[in-house]
Amino acid sequence: MTEREFQRLMVIYGAEIGRWPVARQADAEKWLAENPKARTALGRMAEMDRLLLGAAPLISSARIDGVFDTLSRETALISQPRSRFPVARFVWPQWNLALKGGNWAPKGAIYLGLFFLGCAANVAVRLMAAVSPLDLWFFGNLSLPLGG
Amino acid sequence: MSGDQGWDGRETLDDMLMRQVADGDGAAFEVLARRHLRRALAVAQGVVGNPNDADEIAQEAFMRVWQYADRWTPGRARFSTWLHKIVVNLSLDRRRKPQWVAIEAAGELVDDGARPASDVIARKEHQLAVARALEDIPARQRAAITLFYFEGLSGKDAAEGMGISVAAFEQLLLRARRAVKAELAAVGFLADEVLS
Numbered sequence: 001m002t003e004r005e006f007q008r009l010m011v012i013y014g015a016e017i018g019r020w021p022v023a024r025q026a027d028a029e030k031w032l033a034e035n036p037k038a039r040t041a042l043g044r045m046a047e048m049d050r051l052l053l054g055a056a057p058l059i060s061s062a063r064i065d066g067v068f069d070t071l072s073r074e075t076a077l078i079s080q081p082r083s084r085f086p087v088a089r090f091v092w093p094q095w096n097l098a099l100k101g102g103n104w105a106p107k108g109a110i111y112l113g114l115f116f117l118g119c120a121a122n123v124a125v126r127l128m129a130a131v132s133p134l135d136l137w138f139f140g141n142l143s144l145p146l147g148g
Numbered sequence: 149m150s151g152d153q154g155w156d157g158r159e160t161l162d163d164m165l166m167r168q169v170a171d172g173d174g175a176a177f178e179v180l181a182r183r184h185l186r187r188a189l190a191v192a193q194g195v196v197g198n199p200n201d202a203d204e205i206a207q208e209a210f211m212r213v214w215q216y217a218d219r220w221t222p223g224r225a226r227f228s229t230w231l232h233k234i235v236v237n238l239s240l241d242r243r244r245k246p247q248w249v250a251i252e253a254a255g256e257l258v259d260d261g262a263r264p265a266s267d268v269i270a271r272k273e274h275q276l277a278v279a280r281a282l283e284d285i286p287a288r289q290r291a292a293i294t295l296f297y298f299e300g301l302s303g304k305d306a307a308e309g310m311g312i313s314v315a316a317f318e319q320l321l322l323r324a325r326r327a328v329k330a331e332l333a334a335v336g337f338l339a340d341e342v343l344s
Contacts, residue, residue, distance in 0.1 A: 012321045051278045056298040057193040
């Protein structure tokens with residue numbers, strides 16, 4: 001770590017090295033150990049951090065209670081818009097997680113489900129389109145479930 | 149709080165509550181609101197400055213949580229990050245000139261314990277300078293200060309809460325702190341060499 005980078009991080013994130021980006025903390029601590037004069041600058045920065053924290057808004061419990069009461073009244077009056085496809089609320093999160101590679105079981109189940117759904121749809125269409133028993137025999141023996 | 153680490157145990161409960169809220173469970177919504185309302189209020193007020201506006205923003209944010217809970221996807225983002233985004237966006241959308249109250253509040257924040265009177269006066273001046281600087285900087289810079297310093301989020305989480313990259317977030321923080329430093333330097337706070 002260079003002095004310039006140390007100062008840049010100090011100016012941005014403040015005096016507490018534990019709050020700097022994790023990937024840079026060890027280097028920063030090492031640099032600080034090798035450059036003890038930088039502690040003076042950190043000390044001044046800590047004072048500025050304290051002044052900044054002093055400007056944080058104070059939220060009283062009474063105020064939270066007031067907003068909460070208003071919120072409770074309003075939500076009681078407003079119903080949630082319901083999804084037209086409630087199943088999607090269950091399927092989409094599973095699918096999303098599976099896409100991230102973190103959970104393979106739902107992903108496999110979804111692929112398998114889609115496969116069988118496709119097969120079923122194909123067979124249903126063929127049955128509806130069949131005009132004679134010979135057609136049924138022909139479709140059943142010569143064509144694949146997913147093929148034409 | 150440390151660095152840019154992420155998930156913690158509270159998120160599991162938030163995930164569970166959000167699933168129940170998506171199913172229209174009012175009791176789960178109340179628990180969720182109780183858990184996060186203080187932070188929503190603090191973030192909104194940190195950005196807009198005015199407590200009345202902050203109350204309205206926090207209410208509006210939770211109304212959106214209630215109405216659009218089924219759009220939230222567990223595993224994609226933490227609930228708190230999602231809520232921060234809503235609150236910050238609503239706060240930034242308020243185009244009215246903020247009626248910042250930190251200057252008035254600063255007078256009550258002086259720690260006058262065992263310090264000499266001159267120190268107390270100097271500290272009060274410094275606090276007023278910080279309040280003035282926060283009043284003058286753009287709302288996005290105030291949002292960065294609010295999320296990182298006031299709420300103690302990591303840089304990464306705060307950037308996510310604002311919907312921007314970490315690099316862009318760092319720039320906002322840098323400009324905000326330089327503005328604070330300029331005000332402090334004007335009242336004799338010796339920070340020039342570490343902030344230049």
